[in-house]
Amino acid sequence: MNSDFDSILKSKQSLRLELANLPIDEKIRLLEALRDRQLAIAANRQQISPGESNASGLKSPPQD
Amino acid sequence: MQFTAVLKLINEMMDAEVIDRYAIGGAVGATFYLEPIATVDIDIFVSFETRPGQLIASPRPIFDFLLGKGAVVKGEYLVIEGWPVQFLPPTSPLCHEALKEAKEMQVEGITTWVFTAEHLAALALETGRAKDKSRLVQFVEADILDIDRFRSIIDRQELSSKWQQFQRQFLEP
Numbered sequence: 001m002n003s004d005f006d007s008i009l010k011s012k013q014s015l016r017l018e019l020a021n022l023p024i025d026e027k028i029r030l031l032e033a034l035r036d037r038q039l040a041i042a043a044n045r046q047q048i049s050p051g052e053s054n055a056s057g058l059k060s061p062p063q064d
Numbered sequence: 065m066q067f068t069a070v071l072k073l074i075n076e077m078m079d080a081e082v083i084d085r086y087a088i089g090g091a092v093g094a095t096f097y098l099e100p101i102a103t104v105d106i107d108i109f110v111s112f113e114t115r116p117g118q119l120i121a122s123p124r125p126i127f128d129f130l131l132g133k134g135a136v137v138k139g140e141y142l143v144i145e146g147w148p149v150q151f152l153p154p155t156s157p158l159c160h161e162a163l164k165e166a167k168e169m170q171v172e173g174i175t176t177w178v179f180t181a182e183h184l185a186a187l188a189l190e191t192g193r194a195k196d197k198s199r200l201v202q203f204v205e206a207d208i209l210d211i212d213r214f215r216s217i218i219d220r221q222e223l224s225s226k227w228q229q230f231q232r233q234f235l236e237p
Contacts, residue, residue, distance in 0.1 A: 013205070019099035020206055025172050028067045030100040031092065035147075038104055 067106075069145040071174045073133055074108065082129045086110045087166030087177040089152075089184065091199075096169060097181040098202050105141060105148040109163050109179075112153050126151050158183070158190055158221045182214040189223055189230060201234055 019027070077083055087093070090107030112121030130142050141148035154160040162183035169178050179187070185203040188196035203209055218227050 016099045016202075017206065020097070020208075024096055024169065025065075027095050027100045028065060028171055031095055031103070032065065032067060034100060034102040035104050038102055042104075 065172060066145040066147055068172045068174050070106065070147050070149060071171060071176045073130065073135075073144055075175065076133075077126065077129050080129065082125050083110045085163065085166075085177070087163050087179050089162070089179045089187065093179045094184050094199055094202075096178045097184070097208055098199075098206055101199070105150055108149055108151050109154055109159065110151050111163065121153065123151055123153075156190065156221075158186055158217070158223075161217070161221070162187060180213075181208055182210055182217055185209055185214055186217045186221060186223060189218065189226055190221070192226070197230065197234065200230065204235060 019030070022030075074083075074086060078086065087109050088096075088106065089109050090105075091101040091103035092106045095101050110123075110126070112123055127137070127142065130144060131137070133144075135142045135144045135149075137143075138148060141150055143149070154163050162179045165180060165183065166177040167180050169176055181203060185200055188200040188203070218224055
């Protein structure tokens with residue numbers, strides 16, 4: 001692993017900690033934005049390959 | 065925020081004594097402690113009470129209450145204010161304990177209950193899917209677990225050997 005890659009990893013870790021330390025109200029807003037984006041992607045995916053959906057009918061990508 | 069509208073409705077259901085107690089788990093629960101984790105649904109753990117003459121507890125009263133408030137059934141979810149919500153019974157002694165010891169939190173002034181970080185980490189260890197292992201690594205790397213409390217939970221729930229195995233696999237250089 002070279003030093004540049006080290007700094008990328010450190011920077012990613014620091015961003016994750018920064019996000020984790022946000023107030024919960026702000027994190028929930030981000031969560032809602034992430035969810036909207038995932039649902040939009042899933043809907044597009046379904047338009048591309050109709051008939052492929054999960055049991056819930058939510059057509060979500062693999063996640064929680 | 066749609067999320068707080070969901071919480072308000074669930075609190076209303078608790079005030080109406082449809083449910084006794086609830087706690088948020090899963091990715092949304094973990095988001096209270098970690099960076100926001102992408103998910104499309106909310107996992108709400110509730111104790112399903114048995115009614116006189118019933119052997120199996122039923123989520124029916126929850127559905128009846130929420131459908132009367134505008135929720136919609138979609139597959140295994142109840143969609144409330146745009147959020148797919150799953151109401152789950154605690155399925156293991158660990159999950160029962162997590163529900164009992166859930167932490168009171170506030171979101172935009174709304175009171176809610178969330179599994180503790182240590183219980184979420186222990187549940188991730190117990191469940192053991194790839195995404196659970198990844199979340200457990202996140203909990204460890206974020207250094208937010210009360211390690212004594214976490215160890216006491218996993219000892220009590222007989223997960224110590226699983227934890228040792230996890231440490232060897234993911235945490236040791």
